[in-house]
Amino acid sequence: xxxxxLVYPTQGLHEDDFKQGKVLTExxxxxxxxxxxxxxxxGRYLAELKNGRLVGRKCLKCNRVLVPPRxxxxxxxxxTDEWAPVQDTGTIKTFSLCYVRWDMVRLxxxxxxxxxxxxxxSRGIGIMHKLGEADPKSxxxxxxxxxxxKPADEREGSINDIRYFKPI
Amino acid sequence: xxxxxxxxxxxxxxxxxxxxxxxxxxxxxxxxxxxxxxCELTIDQIDAVVAGxxxxxxxxxxxxSEWFSDGAGAWGKPFxxxxxGGGTGVFAPAQGxxxxxxxxxxxxxxxxxxxMSPTQPHPQAAFNSIFDNFTERALGPNLLWIFALEMNAxxxxxxxxxxxxxxxxxxxxxxxxxxxxxxxxxxxITVQDILNSEVMAWPVQRLDVSPxxxxxxxxxxxxxxxxxxxxxxxxxxxxxxWALDTSYWTNRDLAYPTYVEEAARMAYKMAGITExxxxxxxxxxxxxxxxKELHHLEGLMLFPKGGAPQATSDGxxxxxxxxxxxxxxxLLGVGNPIxxxxxxxxxxxxxxxxxxxxxxxxxxxxxxGVAQAWGxxxxxxxxxxxxx
Ligand SMILES: [Zn+2]
Numbered sequence: 001x002x003x004x005x006l007v008y009p010t011q012g013l014h015e016d017d018f019k020q021g022k023v024l025t026e027x028x029x030x031x032x033x034x035x036x037x038x039x040x041x042x043g044r045y046l047a048e049l050k051n052g053r054l055v056g057r058k059c060l061k062c063n064r065v066l067v068p069p070r071x072x073x074x075x076x077x078x079x080t081d082e083w084a085p086v087q088d089t090g091t092i093k094t095f096s097l098c099y100v101r102w103d104m105v106r107l108x109x110x111x112x113x114x115x116x117x118x119x120x121x122s123r124g125i126g127i128m129h130k131l132g133e134a135d136p137k138s139x140x141x142x143x144x145x146x147x148x149x150k151p152a153d154e155r156e157g158s159i160n161d162i163r164y165f166k167p168i
Numbered sequence: 169x170x171x172x173x174x175x176x177x178x179x180x181x182x183x184x185x186x187x188x189x190x191x192x193x194x195x196x197x198x199x200x201x202x203x204x205x206x207c208e209l210t211i212d213q214i215d216a217v218v219a220g221x222x223x224x225x226x227x228x229x230x231x232x233s234e235w236f237s238d239g240a241g242a243w244g245k246p247f248x249x250x251x252x253g254g255g256t257g258v259f260a261p262a263q264g265x266x267x268x269x270x271x272x273x274x275x276x277x278x279x280x281x282x283x284m285s286p287t288q289p290h291p292q293a294a295f296n297s298i299f300d301n302f303t304e305r306a307l308g309p310n311l312l313w314i315f316a317l318e319m320n321a322x323x324x325x326x327x328x329x330x331x332x333x334x335x336x337x338x339x340x341x342x343x344x345x346x347x348x349x350x351x352x353x354x355x356x357i358t359v360q361d362i363l364n365s366e367v368m369a370w371p372v373q374r375l376d377v378s379p380x381x382x383x384x385x386x387x388x389x390x391x392x393x394x395x396x397x398x399x400x401x402x403x404x405x406x407x408x409x410w411a412l413d414t415s416y417w418t419n420r421d422l423a424y425p426t427y428v429e430e431a432a433r434m435a436y437k438m439a440g441i442t443e444x445x446x447x448x449x450x451x452x453x454x455x456x457x458x459x460k461e462l463h464h465l466e467g468l469m470l471f472p473k474g475g476a477p478q479a480t481s482d483g484x485x486x487x488x489x490x491x492x493x494x495x496x497x498x499l500l501g502v503g504n505p506i507x508x509x510x511x512x513x514x515x516x517x518x519x520x521x522x523x524x525x526x527x528x529x530x531x532x533x534x535x536x537g538v539a540q541a542w543g544x545x546x547x548x549x550x551x552x553x554x555x556x
Binding site: 007028160 | 179180181182183186187188189195198199203205206228285288289290292293296300301302303304306307308310311312313317318320324349366367368370372382383414416418419420421422524525526
């Protein structure tokens, strides 16, 4: 049997059909709110962010310092052993220059998401954050960066207590 | 393993479009009925149904597979949904395989559907909840970030240029020009067109990425005795594999897809493949981004790490090359209704191995193909090996 016969043509809509209001749009206001528990490891991580510090958890079996911290080592499948301070400096592992928002609105100046290895965490144990105070053209993998913290009285125990990382 | 042999005996699909007028249920019915028609079975002769679809949030309908299940022919039947994000389209036939291989059912209809278009203003809104709720979502992430971060890591590790990667998009969009279901087939597209397209999240440009798409695909699986009665051209499921990497995605090596390698090793072992590059004649790796085809070809161990761009430049992956890759046109060319796009790759291997792919037919006598998909928080690999 020829494949053409096995494809149903379907009917497509065009952008203009939306502009001309030919498409039924129902707006549904989601009322759900979530009261998430932070858990043991991330709870401590966020609390330390409020203090202007970054912490990980160490597994003494595989000898890794894990960030974000967790109470178990997924590699050894056993409890992690101790809290380990990590520095607020690090190295960019990879980055992007993003010219669109999540809703696809265009940006003139790009947002610069990065994955960085924090000093004191194991190599390759990166976290995601954003880069600021940087010329987009100058960003490089391997670039050294440091956290720019909110003032102590504005911190609220959130990953955004670090505004962004900046080149050093 | 004491498993029965299982064959794909039928396939059908809808055209992939940016926004379909049909509902998800209607798309499922069209694909499922075409698949049944292709092997002259009726729904009464189907013992079980497996459905695949990616996030419920695209449609704003919770438990979406149950919602469209009537269209998928599941009424009154054993039914199962598998969900591993983008990996779903190749995971669903693996689920169907073990339903039949185990001896529990003789036939199984596998239906994958996706309508990405309902979410306004953009399905990215539905995607943001894949990020960790405390450590990442609070940063206001954009789904493109993670792919751009991965693509940059891959390019930097191996010194790959944008031009090298853009060739994948060109190849697949050109291949798709021969596909009757394609959204983005373009016989005349060039590397320059890709490089001139709008920068979304550098290094990802508009034509490096597959678009929002709606569509559905279905295949029929049958146990060996049934398959032999139905057709003289069964295409056997020779091996299946799937593997999950950590959801701490920033903790991973972003330049190499370990999850694909793990899944491929499982599938290859089952299929008796010891030298993938020699024993596989067609590959349909998951290509929602052009760099992902390269990444995944390396994870499938078809080319050495960092070696897939050169193989692409050398024409090895062209439809007429030594190892045709995405002769269908892939997600970059046919389109990307996420779960349906993965199952489209299974359907493509079915048609290719039977010599029924029409203008897309790879030359020679391809005997074995591999399809692969990838999903969840960039962490799952799903692989199916098919042969005749
Ligand atoms: Zn450990």
